[in-house]
Amino acid sequence: MKANDCKAIRQRIDELEHEIETNTTIQGHVQSCSMCRRFLEDEKSLRRLVASLVPVEAPPDFDFRLRARLANERVSKPGRQRIGKLSFAGAAITVAAVAVLGVGIALFQQLKPVSAPPAVALKDQVKPAEPASTGAPRESQSQETQVKAAAPVVQPAPKHSGPNSVKRPDILASERPRRLVAIDSAVTTPSVVRQDDLLIEPESQLTLPVQTLKVSVDDGSGVSRTISLPTVSFGAERVLTNARSGFAQPTKVSW
């Protein structure tokens, strides 16, 4: 008896149901092969055993529970749709709020420099015929003291009139209309002095304002204070030149 025959016969036994008894090949083989006969008997017993499992039944309230669940789902369906609509509305509101916020921020950033109140208000404007003064530091000790006295209020002003203004005239020119009212650089002689120009032409003369510049400072409480800035001299130019080095030097330094 070949092992392959036994394998094929057992496979046939596995696949067939009631036809086993009538299948001559299987019956002929199991009569001569005790192992396959044993396998067939076990197979029949196993199938009987498994088939003997008593079917269980659904509980009596199965239909009731199923109906209740289906009815519950039917009732809750519109609610789910409502929730979906609410969530959609919420998303739309969020998007709209973000858009409004973005527009607001952009608008605020555009209006911010214009709406910012200037710390120094120039009440006495420079006459067009007179050369403009940048309010550079003065050489005399008394004038410096006078400027320092108003320092807490005048503090933002040196941004335009300090040493930086000498270094970067383009920035000064661009910011001038916003901070200094009605100073026309095209008409007045520019007070910007470049150190490079001075190095190249040491003998060049600066055209400086001949009249004092009066600056009226309003601290916001209604009390105004007027500061007179005298004419810029060459001493001031030297102070400006030294100030470009990045650190402030005392005026008593010999140079």
Place this chain on the structure above:
Amino acid sequence: MDTLTSIDQLPFSSPLGGELVDGSASDHALLEATRTGDEDAFAELVSRYRNQLVSYIYRMISDYDGAVDLTQETFVRVYRAADRYQQSHAFSTYIYRIATNLAISELRKRKRRRLVSLTGFFQSNDGSEPLEFNPPDERPLQDTELVEFERRAAVQRAIGTLPEKYRAPLILRDVEGRSYEEISQILGTSEGTVKSRISRARGFLREKVKAYL
């Protein structure tokens, strides 16, 4: 005002007047009527399949309450998808496929949960299927009914230890008596695979219930 005396009078109504619900209508016709709103047609489908499905799922997961819940879930899914049902296969194949998928999902869920079993101490040493806690009872048995009960319980426990890919085809074939073709449609596999798995399942089962053969 009328007084309702039965839950049957409550939620379901039959716009078709229950014409199809006479017990002779095919499953497809009943589902078609369900699709048009005939709740009695769906109730007839439920009555046809509820016991079969509870029994089948119970054999799969060895838990009666879980089987009832999954059977209910099966019917709910059929009801929800009534509009999308296509009559390419038999309705019984369709509903058994849903039930099988739910049962397999439940088995996988339970495996992930790693439920601590009181019989967990009796694991086999080779890490394969856990051994059943079945202490020998030397006392004489009371009657043959009790013997049969014990034998069936042992078979059910043995089926419960089979891997799920062997369990479903074995139950469908040897318990439910379905053809290989139906089983292959329910499980979505080829007939050859079904035959092979059933053969393997019987081999496993034969070893486990050897004492009862």
